[in-house]
Amino acid sequence: MEKKKLSIVAFSGDFDKLVAAFTLASGAAAVNYEVNLFFTFWGYNAIKIKKGHSFTGTGFLAKFFNFLMGGLNNVPLSRLNFFGASPKLMTGMMKAKNVATLPELIEAARALKVNFYACEMSMVILGIKREEIIPDIKEILGVAKFLEYAEGGQVLFI
């Protein structure tokens, strides 16, 4: 029997939406789904290696975008941010309640063999290099390939 499948386009870089994406991914993988997590655009926030504003884009525009994005320790909360307070606050709440935090969710997804993919076009637009994202990324791909992998399963855009 073919494995059930869940594919998620992780477009948002917001903390709460990344938590949702990873929670769904890990939850599905835990009940034996094949899970594809496709990071695109702001979703690159979740897979950047370096902290801070670290993309080495060649021009001013890329630098500006580096400033807008910030890596895992600096992801905004989609609804309200309060100058960076909320993601930390929520991480605190998650810890206090014994719920996994974002780095733990990423770790869990990795352990549960969730497939990580990154969007080729976003990489080009944002001027990101391969070595700037986590090595767990299985493949850098475009829409056609993503659709091929997603075929026959559920697909979510987050």
Added chain:
Amino acid sequence: MEKKKLSIVAFSGDFDKLVAAFTLASGAAAVNYEVNLFFTFWGYNAIKIKKGHSFTGTGFLAKFFNFLMGGLNNVPLSRLNFFGASPKLMTGMMKAKNVATLPELIEAARALKVNFYACEMSMVILGIKREEIIPDIKEILGVAKFLEYAEGGQVLFI
């Protein structure tokens, strides 16, 4: 013949997105789809009973989140809020144009036998109690159960 199925993860608490979620849910139910509406995170905005900042979370963090969320009469508009003016404005527009408003959409979804589910993890993180959400919620569940119910149908993340 198996019934067609639509399952919606109602993640956002924004007024316009909740309207979209309920419109899709009711529209699908009206043409005889089985519809599952899974409230998670900010989506709890739609199913809280009490008005205002009413979660009885035990700690400061939960209280802070209560402040961020606000129940059905205080849902923000995702794009622009203008200090709370827009949701009211839109409700006004909807009434003026004879289109259902959010409470009416919820009522309609209920009447059309849309299945309401609430996310277990969000409940824990946000410190929400069962009696604080509408009794129409059929079940408090996690990702695995949601995926099981959603299987074989369309799934949307809103």
Added chain:
Amino acid sequence: MEKKKLSIVAFSGDFDKLVAAFTLASGAAAVNYEVNLFFTFWGYNAIKIKKGHSFTGTGFLAKFFNFLMGGLNNVPLSRLNFFGASPKLMTGMMKAKNVATLPELIEAARALKVNFYACEMSMVILGIKREEIIPDIKEILGVAKFLEYAEGGQVLFI
């Protein structure tokens, strides 16, 4: 053999999300998917003909919404806007990197025979007339019809 199918609810009017919607639509159409793009709510931003604040809604409320929305040359970036700078900035980055810009993506989608649909309810709420949106819109429809067209394929809410 039946054609594979991708249907997208284009709810957001944000520049980056519209880029994502059109990129997915065109990418899918390029590998021979049947693609349905359903514009609703803020997504009308992408299909308005006139520039500026041009809906001819009859009342004050519709006028106010005209102000909130702005047509293709004025779409906000979902994450940060900087007084309109970011969409232009991103278009600049896209041009500099030889990636298609939004008008080009729309043009491509059109050329690749992506089906454009517009939401009836949004039209009524926002007081938009048929002649105010691009003629490429194949049909103005509701949820039931959209679900019928989307049946048997993948569906995304963007």
